Amino acid sequence: MVQTDTEYSQQTQWMIAVRDRRDRNAFAALFDHFAPRLKGFVMRSGASDHQAEEIVQDVMLAVWRKAASFDPHRAQVSAWIYQIARNRHIDIVRKENRPMPEELREDPGTEADASQIMGLEQETRHLKSALDKLRPEQREIIEKAYLGELTHQEISTQTGLPLGTIKSRIRLGLERLRHELKDLKS
Amino acid sequence: MSAIGHHVPESMLAAYAAGSLPNAFAVVVASHVSLCGQCRVALEAHQNVGGLLLEDAKTVSVSSRLKADILSQLDAPYRPEPVYDRSGIYPGPVMETLKGRKPRWKNLGRGVRQDILSEGKKGSVRLLYIPPGQAVPDHGHNGLELTLVLQGSFSDETGRFGVGDLEVADEELDHTPVADDGDACICLAATDAPLRFHAFMPRLLQPLFRI
Numbered sequence A: 001m002v003q004t005d006t007e008y009s010q011q012t013q014w015m016i017a018v019r020d021r022r023d024r025n026a027f028a029a030l031f032d033h034f035a036p037r038l039k040g041f042v043m044r045s046g047a048s049d050h051q052a053e054e055i056v057q058d059v060m061l062a063v064w065r066k067a068a069s070f071d072p073h074r075a076q077v078s079a080w081i082y083q084i085a086r087n088r089h090i091d092i093v094r095k096e097n098r099p100m101p102e103e104l105r106e107d108p109g110t111e112a113d114a115s116q117i118m119g120l121e122q123e124t125r126h127l128k129s130a131l132d133k134l135r136p137e138q139r140e141i142i143e144k145a146y147l148g149e150l151t152h153q154e155i156s157t158q159t160g161l162p163l164g165t166i167k168s169r170i171r172l173g174l175e176r177l178r179h180e181l182k183d184l185k186s
Numbered sequence B: 001m002s003a004i005g006h007h008v009p010e011s012m013l014a015a016y017a018a019g020s021l022p023n024a025f026a027v028v029v030a031s032h033v034s035l036c037g038q039c040r041v042a043l044e045a046h047q048n049v050g051g052l053l054l055e056d057a058k059t060v061s062v063s064s065r066l067k068a069d070i071l072s073q074l075d076a077p078y079r080p081e082p083v084y085d086r087s088g089i090y091p092g093p094v095m096e097t098l099k100g101r102k103p104r105w106k107n108l109g110r111g112v113r114q115d116i117l118s119e120g121k122k123g124s125v126r127l128l129y130i131p132p133g134q135a136v137p138d139h140g141h142n143g144l145e146l147t148l149v150l151q152g153s154f155s156d157e158t159g160r161f162g163v164g165d166l167e168v169a170d171e172e173l174d175h176t177p178v179a180d181d182g183d184a185c186i187c188l189a190a191t192d193a194p195l196r197f198h199a200f201m202p203r204l205l206q207p208l209f210r211i
């Protein structure tokens, strides 16, 4: 069966083109989209302009070099890049290496499951609209937590953080999180 | 082998995803996630939240030569970071901390052994080997203490912990974990508190030394 990926989000299509065809134009498009966001994101968490560009460079090179480990069934492009960016940030700012879980290895020749990929994208869109509807101070706490500005202790005592809801399956988890975020609005 | 019943708390997964967990704890969380599908998908969900925030980040324009610089480096040779595979009972993140070597056990008495993998001001992480019926050495004392079972099992007042199970204990939990019958219990244990001189003496011996 021939799998078409035309219904995937633009970024997923770019990333698959980089992964499977080493497509430089697609990589350049990913750079144009993500580099200014990465720089803003990294500077918000305290990096200098110079450090931020160093991190952007390292992250984008890692996107090219580690493309084989991008799996759209499990992560959005932005989530995959977020995790690389946090690693580089820790590496450069804290001079530490964050230990990473073993990578899941798929059997060679496993076909893409388009419905799962699009299901994850859809759930992520729902999650996004829920995040967009948060009150500014709740949004602020979430941003601080995921930018690494809160300690574990602070996260566990933040009652406003909708963490307890992320459940055993990623889509269900995102679904639940969305409902929880909705509840928080009241 | 029974299913994993004791998981990483949600707040700790979020802190791990954000990179704000002390390194000693991050080793234990990454090891548990390597063994546990449930926590892996929960972690991926946290990473998706992080990704959405990255998407929404306020953009800051990059210097004009950055793109050309990066594009020109795409074909440059580079040294890939070493990947440490699981070896026997030891998950990849443990092998990474061991830098691929075998554990170097040091006797603590009564057949209990340890190998300190790393220690510093922000905490320590070690492997513990506890023969059946022996108490798990106290490695926390104050602060938070994480114990991940890699082989065998132990039990304490709060329940039984088998392979893959993670016990999270703070200073308020007064417990005495003891290795169960069967295989010796091997654990990965981390604490964020500074080490104390007697902190790794088996609990059963501690009264003798009036600690």
Ligand SMILES: [Zn+2]
Residues within 6 Å of the ligand: B004, B006, B007, B008, B032, B036, B037, B038, B039, B040
């Ligand atoms: Zn788990």
